Amino acid sequence: MKKHITTFITLTFLLCLQVVFGTDIMAAPEAVGAMDGLTTLWNFTGFANIDYFxxxxxxxGLFFIFLAVKYDYEPLLLIPIGTGIILGNIPGAEAYGVYAKDYLTSLVASGQLDAGQATPSVLEYLYFGVQQGIYPPLIFLGIGAMTDFSSLISNPKLMILGAAAQIGIFATFLGASALGFTPQEAGAIGIIGGADGPTAIFLSSKLAPHLMGAIAIAAYSYMALVPVIQPPIMRLIIPKKERAIKMKPPRAVSKTEKIMFPLIALLLTTFISPSALPLLGMLFFGNLLKESGVTERLADTARNSLINIITILLGITVGASTQASVFLTTDSLKIFGLGALSFIVATAGGLLFARFLNVFLHKNNKINPLIGAAGVSAVPDSARVVQQEGLKTDPNNHLLMHAMAPNVSGVIGSAVAAGIMLSFLL
Amino acid sequence: MTLLSVESSTWTITILGWAIVFVALLFLVGIFLTIPKIIRWASNRKVRVVENGQEVVKDINDISGETNAVIATALHLFLNENHDDESNVITIKQVQRRYSPWSSKLYGMTNYGFPHNVSKQNRYSRR
Known part of the structure; x- marks a missing residue:
């Protein structure tokens, strides 16, 4: 403990030196020899290049890690992203970050560096997968291989709730346009309402690459905060009596139906929205690997090793793309505001539509409107929130399986919406 | 910020985009409401059971998940109770195997008596 305190005090002292005396504290032009070397060393340290931003x-970044460790909010995402944010904001390490090429090009242009020495960094190479939209389809492959569409196939009408919740995307698109963003930027911001990180990254890499960091961080932050954002809206919109509705258990789904689902859904959705092919193609391919029953090895790789590797690469590079100079702008603040709004609108849209749907359903076949909130495609967090809220009203009412139906249809819906945005705006 | 100042094309994308998402998923709903009926029609499995002395043809496609769960549990419990037929002979059988140096204990590492774990006297006595 004593050692840690000493280290902390030393670091604080070094920081204070720089804050009080400025970055030129050791810069002595006339210095030679050892002093000159120390000056150079000092100038290369993060302390000399520190910026409040x-x-x-x-x-x-530290707050994200805290949220993940302490409250278990999406730890698989927040820990890589939080670490990435720290990596991307180490002062003086611009030549090793995801924007190394731009930085080195500016140094070469100003004559401070030879063109031969301007080699890209490792993080920049890894960031290529984000920039070119390679990682999101691979994540979708893994999601497809781990998703069970049985609840959706057994009660297909619940699929409409996934479509209803996509109002968040289009309402945010409208709001972003009203705030002065270009149509392409507004489209990329709107997809935050889909509550789907990979889709948000995929679309923003195509429509507004300069906003990708802010959009990805907003999408993942709000996805992690689903257990905080959704319950108050659910309690506000759905009366207690309706929250207690018990739904019929889903029917058993045959293997034939499970195999047919990815094939039919793939053909139908990609025919309607061909631009969503990379996402939907991989999603349904992954699901076919799982359901065919003869490619268990491939399905196992897709849902475990592959998705874990891509999650690590995606998280760390997206986090590292949030360099203060690029990230801390008024646009980012607007994006965060719009992101929160889009989550609220999407949740409310799903809930209200579920209540509306109940008007047309038979008395014995009503749905619990709480499952409408799972239409936002934060899989499986929003379904879990629905289950918890259902249990709070009636400890014997288990809604998880029913909520998974709109939840996975939300994934399909947001990917279709992303394809539509691409078709209209690219 | 006013929504009225937004261009008409933005409104078009908003309304049309949402409508297309709805249509895509409505198509899927329609297809997956129809497919079980087609599968049922295609398989058309029926069983004949005797009720009150009369043979009755019954459709077995309409089995609920609960019924399936009950049948599966009953089968599981039954198979767990069920043992293979055993000979009931409990004496140890003498097994004769052909000699093979691969499994010979004579060439095992433990027989060499390395100095660190076998005393000198033991090594001599082995000879």
Whole structure:
């Protein structure tokens, strides 16, 4: 403990030196020999190049890690992203970040560096998968291989709830346009309402690459905060009596139906929205690997090893793309505001549509409107929230299986919406 | 910020986009409401059971998940109770195997008596 305190005090002292005396504290032009070397060393340290904005971003990264460790909010995403934010904001390490090429090009242009020395960094190579939209379809492959569409096939009408919740995407698109964003930027921001990180990254990499960091962070942050954002809206919109509705258990689904679902859904959705092919193609391919029953090895790789590798690469590089100079802008603040709004609108849209749907359903076949909130495609968090809210009203009312239906249809719906946005705006 | 200042094309994308998402999923709903009926029609499995002395043809496609769960549990319990037929002979059988140096204990590592775990006297006595 004593050692840690000493290290902390030393670091604080070094930081204070720089804050009080400025970055030129050791710069002595006439110095030679050892002093000259020390000056050079000092100038290369993070302490000499520190910026308050970097410190703010590092705090955000640490906060993400805290949320993941302490409250278990999407730890598989928040820990890589939080670490990535810290990596991307180490002062003086611009030549090793995801924007290394731009930085080195500017140094070469100003004559401070030879063109031969301007080699890209490892993080920049890994970021290529984000920039070119390679990682999101691979994540979808894994999601497809781990998703069971049985609840959706057994009660197909619940699929409409997934479509209803996509109002969040289009309402945010409208709001972003009203705030002065270009149509392409507004489309990329709107997809935050889909509550689907890979789709948000995929679409923003095509429509507004300069906003990708902010959009991805907003999407993942709000996805992690689903257990905080959704319950108050659910309680506000759905009366207690309706929250207690018990739904019929889903029927057993045959293997034939399970195999037919990815094939039919793939053909239908990609015919309607061909631009969503990379996402939907991989999603249904992954599901076919799972349901065919003869490619268990491939399905196992897709849902475990592959998706884990891609999650690590995606998380760390998206986090590292939030360099303070690029990230801390008024646009980012607007994106965060719009993101929160889109989650609220999407949740409310799903809930209200579920209540509306109940008007047309038979008395014995009503749906519990709470499952409408799972129409936002934060799989499986929003379905889990629905289950918890259902249990709070009636400890014997288990809604998880029913909520998974709109939840997975939300994934399909948001991918279709992304394809439509691409068709209209690219 | 006013929504009225938004271009008409933005409104078009908003309304049309949402409508297309709805239509795509409505198509899927329609297809997956129809497919079980087609499968049922195609398989058309029926069983004949005797009720009150009369043979009755019954459709077995309409089995609920609960019924399936009950049948599966009953089968599971039954098979767990069920043992293979055993000979009931409990004496140890003498097994004769052909000699093979691969499994010979004579060439095992433990027989060499390395100095660190076998005393000198033991090594001599082995000879």
């Amino acid at each position: 970097n410190l703010i971003m590092i705090s955000v």
